[in-house]
Each structure stands twice: as structure tokens, then as C-alpha cells.
Amino acid sequence: MEKKLPPKPDREILKQLGTEQLVEIIIDQGKSIENLRNRVVELEKQIEKLKVSRDLETIT
Numbered sequence: 691m692e693k694k695l696p697p698k699p700d701r702e703i704l705k706q707l708g709t710e711q712l713v714e715i716i717i718d719q720g721k722s723i724e725n726l727r728n729r730v731v732e733l734e735k736q737i738e739k740l741k742v743s744r745d746l747e748t749i750t
Contacts, residue, residue, distance in 0.1 A: 699715065707715075 704712070704715075
């Protein structure tokens with residue numbers, strides 16, 4: 691499930707962009723960060739379930 695990431699913006703290119711373009715980039719990055727946070731939380735929950743399952747299996 692690997693997604694291709696957009697290219698990392700170059701500092702010189704960013705300096706040439708207008709305010710509206712920069713705001714759009716910031717908003718898009720904020721959305722990406724929120725999606726990544728949600729995914730991390732989801733994966734952490736799955737890890738905890740696996741740990742509990744593993745622990746239960748070792749007890750029985």
C-alpha cells in the first residue's frame with residue numbers, strides 16, 4: 691500500500707510562488723499530516739490488539 695509522495699518542494703521554487711499558491715501548499719500539507727496522524731493511531735490500535743492476542747495465546 692505504498693503511495694507515491696509528491697516531490698519535496700525546493701526552497702528557491704517556493705520563494706517564487708505567490709501567497710495563494712503557498713497557502714494551498716500549506717493547506718494540502720495540513721491535510722496530509724492529519725491523514726498520517728489518523729493512520730498512525732489506527733496502526734497503534736492494531737498493534738495493541740495483536741499484543742493482547744499474543745499475550746492471550748501465551749497464557750493458554
